Amino acid sequence: MPVRALPRVLIDRIAAGEVVERPASAVKELVENAIDAGATRIEVVTAGGGQRLIRIVDDGSGMSPEDLALAVERHATSKLPGDDLLAISTLGFRGEALPSIGSVSRLAIATRAAGAEHGVAIEVDAGAKGAVKPAALTAGTRVEVRDLFHATPARLKFLKTERTEAAAVADVVKRLAMAHPDIAFTLAGEDHQPVTYAATADFGQRLAAVIGADFADNAVAIEAERERVRLTGRIGLPTFNRGTGQHQYLFVNGRPVRDKLLVGAVRGAYADHLPRDRFPVLALFLELPPREVDVNVHPAKAEVRFRDGGLVRGLIVSAIRAALERESGRATSSNGTAALGLLARSAGAAVHHAAPAAAWDWRASPAAPAAAPGFGEVAQAAFASLAIPSADARAGTAPPEPDALDRPLGAARAQLHETYILAQTRDGVVLVDQHAAHERLVYERLKRERAASGVAAQMLLIPEVVELDPADVERLGAKADDLASLGLVLEPFGPGAVLVRQTPAALGDTDPARLVRDLADGFAEWGSEIVLERRLDHVAATMACHGSVRAGRRLQPAEMNALLREMESTPNSGQCNHGRPTYVSLKLADLEALFGRR
Known part of the structure; x- marks a missing residue:
């Protein structure tokens, strides 16, 4: 088959397939153009999930007639002043967005540069470019x-429902709004309830507006820098988590x-705090010199490649762990709010069920005055019929120490259902929760x-040979010393194999070949020995779970207070090894409001 040059329109549509996957992709490209143009206000309007209409209006620098005519040509851009693709300081630089969008839609652009007498406009219909006209x-x-x-109908079959596409558009606007708090964003149209993110110099205020007030109340500030790589943002407490990574x-x-x-x-930074099926809520901003990161590895610029990935990863992991340890005794405030909500609903249900019947005789009430005839017998029968769960009600046996009341977790006053410690x-x-709390204490002690x-190692009676890809062997060899410190001793065994001499004793009767292959896969994907660390941490977590104070064990007041004091001095004591909260705190004002006392 002979080689032929493709028609220009077909080339543009192929490019559109890479750059414009869905309406949200078009919104992303166009809003980034507005940001690069120096806009201070950006308005996004959509209809039909963005398939029928996308309108982006900004107050940026605008374009001259000559620039507008060139802007819809392929590989034409104002965002790359030189030819150095390693020094990119703008969001868009490929020069493919406008011609790609115009090749598969009806595109209309109107613009006016600062100081120009009037605006100009151009239209592109399925790749056919019109003339520049005054506007x-x-x-x-x-x-x-x-x-x-509309020019590629087959692509329409791959779009989701209008609601789903509209949600993807909203997500794009949210992410760009978080990255640029100094710009005001408005999202409107038939797909959305109008929402405006006002321009602000307060980064935390923008995050609260976009992610929600709950996140602001349950987030920890993070700031770290290493070798010209700077990390800032907010990370959610481990107990403030979600079921997906969205x-x-x-x-x-x-x-x-x-x-x-x-x-x-x-994921590695939160490995000690969350189970595999839960994900933290966070917003992280990484800033580094443009030459240290390649943003030209993905058509939609969704992925990047770092010159020193190990440095970036180490900075993120250490910064997150340090921030979580700094706030280790803090529990999610939403736990107390949820508890109050449950109490309020329970109280409402109790009031509902206690509503008097039409034929109710007040003299039969347990709350009747003592002088009421027959009160004693009725009251005794009423109380005898109540099936109240047992509780160790020793709250008043020993007055709390005054200094204990000022501690973060207070003074133990009772043990309820032999499972929960009530502190004042x-x-x-x-x-x-006595089991969850003690589980975290034991786990941190084992760590x-x-x-x-160090990690105790067990020597294999017969060293095992594990065949691997030569690239995996090289990666494992580069980390041999780190792996040895974790109890796994490997030796090269030819170009495509390693010899396993020792494995971590804590893993017990493990499969050396499977362990090494898992490590190799982890190195290939994440570039770190975190896989083995996770295996060891999982063993420690399991040991902690089985060696902790179990629910149903009665504790003495001294034991309960000792547990509270140790929680206050132990990192990450706000949640157990599975990410569940270890305690719930309720303010006296909240309780008074619950009972109508204020």
């Missing part, structure tokens, strides 16, 4: 995309990304012992 417009640019993919917002030099190295670093603070109460004395 009435204030300063800035208005871009309208109608009937997206609430992890990651940015590199102001660019929203979904990069596997960053995702892996976050100066301004409220604390309810502690400290491992760090102090």
